Amino acid sequence: MIELMFESGEDPPPPWAVGLNAEQRAAAGHGPGHLLIVAGAGTGKTRTLVARVSRLVQEGVPPERILLLTFTRRAAREMMDRVGAATERRVATRLWGGTFHSVASRLLRTNGGPGGSGLQFSVLDPGDAGDLMSLVRTGSGHARSRRRFPRAQTLLSIHSRVVNSQRKLSQVVEEHFPWVGEHTEALGDIFREYTSRKRRQRVLDYDDLLLMWRALAASAAGGPHLAGLFDHILIDEYQDTNPIQADIVRHMCSGGAQLTVVGDDAQAIYGFRAATVENMWRFAEDFPGATTLTLTGNYRSTEPVLTVANAVVAQSEFLVPKVLDSRRGPGVTPRLVTCADEGAQSVAVCDRVLELREEGVPLEDQAVLFRAGHHSDHLELELIRRNIPFVKYGGLKFLEAAHVKDLMALLRVLENPSDELAWNRSLSMLTGVGPATVTRITTEIGVTDPEVGDPLQRFLAAGPDLAPRAGEGLALLGDAWRACPDLEPADQVEVLHRFCAHVFPTRYDDHLARLGDLDQLAVTARSYRTRGEFLTELVLDPPERTGDLAGPPHLDEEYLTLSTIHSAKGREWTAVHLIHAADGNIPSDMSLGDAGQLDEELRLAYVAVTRARDHLEVNFPLRYHVHRHALDDRHHLAPLSRFFEPVREHFEAVSSGGEAPGDGVGDEGVDLTDEVDMFLEGLWD
DSSP states (O other), X not given: OOOOOOOTTOOOOOGGGTTOOHHHHHHHTOOSSOEEEEEOTTSOHHHHHHHHHHHHHHTTOOGGGEEEEESSHHHHHXXXXXXXXXXXXXXXXXXXXXXXXXXXXXXXXXXXSGGGOOOOOEEOOHHHHHHHHHHHHHHHSGGGSSSOOOOHHHHHHHHHHHHHHTOOHHHHHHHHOGGGGGGHHHHHHHHHHHHHHHHHHTEEOHHHHHHHHHHHXXXXXXXXXXXXXXXXXXXXXXXXXXXXXXXXXXXXXXXXXXXXXXXXGGGOOOGGGTOOTHHHHTHHHHSTTOEEEEEOEESSXXXXXXXXXXXXXXXXXXXXXXXXXXXXXXXXXXXXXXEEEHHHHHHHHHHHHHHHHHTTOOGGGEEEEESSGGGGHHHHHHHHHTTOOEEEETSOOGGGSHHHHHHHHHHHHHHOTTOHHHHHHHHHTSTTOOHHHHHHHHHHHTTTOTTSOOHHHHHHHHOOOOOHHHHHHHHHHHHHHHHSTTSOHHHHHHHHHHHHHHHHHHHOTTHHHHHHHHHHHHHHHTTOSSHHHHHHHHHHSOOSSGGGGSOOOOTTOOOEEEEEHHHHXXXXXXXXXEOOOBTBTTTBGGGTTOHHHHHHHHHHHHHHHTTEEEEEEEEEEEEEESSTTSSSOOEEEOOBOTTTGGGXXXXXXXXXXXXXXXXXXXXXXXXXXXXXXXHHHTTOO
8 A cells, every 4th residue: 555645744635636736736726706727738727627626526516516518528528537536426427517519408408498397409410500501592592693692501601600709790791701792681581581490390500509598598587597506617618618608608607606717818729610719818807806827837748849839829919928838848859841842741741650650659649730621632642652541530520421311310300300301301211202202291291380280190190102112111211210219219220220221222332331330320329318318419529420430440550640720629649740831821821811810820830739749840841833743843932831930940950852942853844753663663563
């Protein structure tokens, strides 16, 4: 048994404080009153927040009186698991924890109806919201005008920006979507009809969840009850909140709840989602008497990496000044790799990835980061040529896969028979059933007419008149829906899986692989008690991509991570390779005309740098070819990013594929030797 030794007369720390440094302990142990914790990258904010929750529980606060809000379900699960480890597992299960959207759904289902009863609704994922917007757009007639009209996804982006920023449609269009300015009046009509359709179908999109929560919290009838549910509210990543979320927090604290928020204004990079760092900057104004504490001890990165990070973020004119201090000590000097062009950059990155792998840094502990998804296109070809496996974040999301949407639609009809989109997709799965037939059936059974009665029961009782070739599928669909109501969610998925197995062979060429995804979906469903809970949680926190449900990779496999910087936030790797660090890419040339947007681009560069633990590689091409694969050398020059140019002294300078424009054969002609040799090499296997 190991005994902890303390100085004479010094009391041992309480259980929640074990392992905390002085800054973390001060934040976790802060007494009554609102608290803002400014936590720099890698300073242990999760550990601090967990310790604060653990302290509250250990000091007698009932767990169900604590609300923990995060921006991802993964973060919420991690925090509650760690609280359970620090206290008791059963204690953690009593906490209210989750994302803003998942907590909104839970509160609305238990308190959002008349007289405090639950509100019944389905949740639209972004793909379904886009489909509904497309129906409204087509039905409005504006799409048939002689002038180019914005597509459904653009309309959805405008709608979400207006709602979350709480600004007038005309202002949002003028500042962020000026190319659709002539259609502003039509957009208003479309958005009104979009809202009306959602209400008739009893469905909510992501934005509605927050709007409904705010309306409930602000209401005279439900607000006081809601504000009285919690004694303590703790929020992670507060710099990423939008105006609606800030309003919700203010209302939820009106009953006396004490608020603790953790944030880093240097990592506020989601302005395009209407998040505003202003919520963090005006915290003391919104919550008078609040205390501000800062965490600066960084446990992630070595001193050389933090030197670059501190120098980059110091260029900001807006951020709260703070300097991160490495608790890991000295390390390898970051490298600034100058490449002749994009091809040389891809070669240099692959060479360095394999070199570090041989030095003991496995592929799964390395990442290549970039500003925009298409920036990795050239590199992906080189990785494939080199047989370097990789996974890219930013591809097809799980709920965007057609076969997953098929099964989800079948479940949604059971959960909400008024869901027109779910009916459309479900009926379209039947052989020989097209849009006209779908419209006829949904009209006959009264999907959009609540006065008619339950559309599903009418469908099952009468059975629509369909062509003979659709008859077998129709019978199987009816049998599957009849069998589901009394089953557990996982068993419902299994039943509907059998129907999908019948229709998928004529619907998809790779139907066996798609059915395999649905097998894993059934496994996921076993974690949920009700179909509604399963549908809601899967929509609000979907797996990142279809492969996430395919189980762990083979033990001999390893993967390099490719990711946009936005998707990399919250993660870390031993080695980070940042590519395309040229002006116009980092920062994006779309942000150069606005000081606020330019500062957010600086914060994006800071987030990229602070993902690295030991090795930081910043790569930038000197020139970009106009035609990548053509036999000419037309190109434009690209200076090093304005964020890294002033901090060159903190890097080791490395050259790859030429030191300056004009080196090599590029300006005199094309060297075909390498092309021929690469072709011949492919013949020797």
